[in-house]
Amino acid sequence: MDRIPILxxxxxxxxxxxxxxxxxxxxxxxxDLTSKIEKSGARGVLIDISALEMVDSFIGRLIxxxxxxxRILDAETVLVGMQPAVAITLVELGLSxxxxxxxxxxxxxxxxxxxxxxxxxRENGGxxxxxxxxxxx
Amino acid sequence: MDRIPILxxxxxxxxxxxxxxxxxxxxxxxxDLTSKIEKSGARGVLIDISALEMVDSFIGRLIxxxxxxxRILDAETVLVGMQPAVAITLVELGLSxxxxxxxxxxxxxxxxxxxxxxxxxRENGGxxxxxxxxxxx
Numbered sequence: 001m002d003r004i005p006i007l008x009x010x011x012x013x014x015x016x017x018x019x020x021x022x023x024x025x026x027x028x029x030x031x032d033l034t035s036k037i038e039k040s041g042a043r044g045v046l047i048d049i050s051a052l053e054m055v056d057s058f059i060g061r062l063i064x065x066x067x068x069x070x071r072i073l074d075a076e077t078v079l080v081g082m083q084p085a086v087a088i089t090l091v092e093l094g095l096s097x098x099x100x101x102x103x104x105x106x107x108x109x110x111x112x113x114x115x116x117x118x119x120x121x122r123e124n125g126g127x128x129x130x131x132x133x134x135x136x137x
Numbered sequence: 138m139d140r141i142p143i144l145x146x147x148x149x150x151x152x153x154x155x156x157x158x159x160x161x162x163x164x165x166x167x168x169d170l171t172s173k174i175e176k177s178g179a180r181g182v183l184i185d186i187s188a189l190e191m192v193d194s195f196i197g198r199l200i201x202x203x204x205x206x207x208r209i210l211d212a213e214t215v216l217v218g219m220q221p222a223v224a225i226t227l228v229e230l231g232l233s234x235x236x237x238x239x240x241x242x243x244x245x246x247x248x249x250x251x252x253x254x255x256x257x258x259r260e261n262g263g264x265x266x267x268x269x270x271x272x273x274x
Binding site for chain 1: 139140141142144145146147151153155156185187188190218242243244247
């Protein structure tokens with residue numbers, strides 16, 4: 001397997017990590033994901049790690065990096081599906097994934113992203129107001 | 138990696154196949170998927186194979202099996218994300234995946250499942266009529 005698929009679901013992208021990550025694959029995922037965000041105009045990224053039975057500092061850093069990159073491209077990242085044992089290990093190792101939003105499963109993660117998107121539209125006066133603003137100036 | 142994750146998205150389940158399949162993993166996926174359909178009451182299964190660069194007769198049979206099992210449990214299966222090269226090879230090999238519904242990507246597959254679900258509800262007179270029917274008899 002040479003790359004991790006990125007699935008588009010409406011305004012959001014879904015990445016399911018199933019295989020053991022190595023440097024090359026991690027770099028490729030960052031490349032693929034950032035270009036996919038740019039091409040699709042996605043507003044959120046869901047990273048599912050329900051298949052992982054272990055999250056080490058390498059994966060932790062990868063997730064933090066992806067989250068930071070997506071944020072710059074105006075897409076929010078939510079980490080979903082973490083196994084209980086993984087959460088225990090992370091805390092014991094002192095890896096607290098600061099700055100990364102988590103949700104129990106894909107459904108809740110997507111609901112969170114949708115709610116966040118609705119809030120941001122309301123704050124900006126909705127998509128119509130945004131478009132009108134663009135025309136006026 | 139010892140099992141393929143099954144993600145629930147509303148009434149549908151999403152399975153992303155990324156790793157090379159072997160007998161043990163295929164059996165485990167069939168087991169997991171059928172019990173997940175039973176537990177969740179899912180009405181559709183999306184199998185994403187966008188990460189696969191090759192689909193042999195083993196994977197073909199696995200998909201046909203999953204599709205048949207899901208149908209018995211009243212869930213429709215849609216195969217999504219097939220790479221063009223895979224489609225070419227399948228036809229050249231004479232593996233036509235008969236009886237398996239396909240869609241270009243997850244979004245279209247999900248739209249298809251939602252439309253099929255709405256149609257079946259309408260034919261049965263909607264969920265309310267279904268419930269009333271259940272009470273009457």
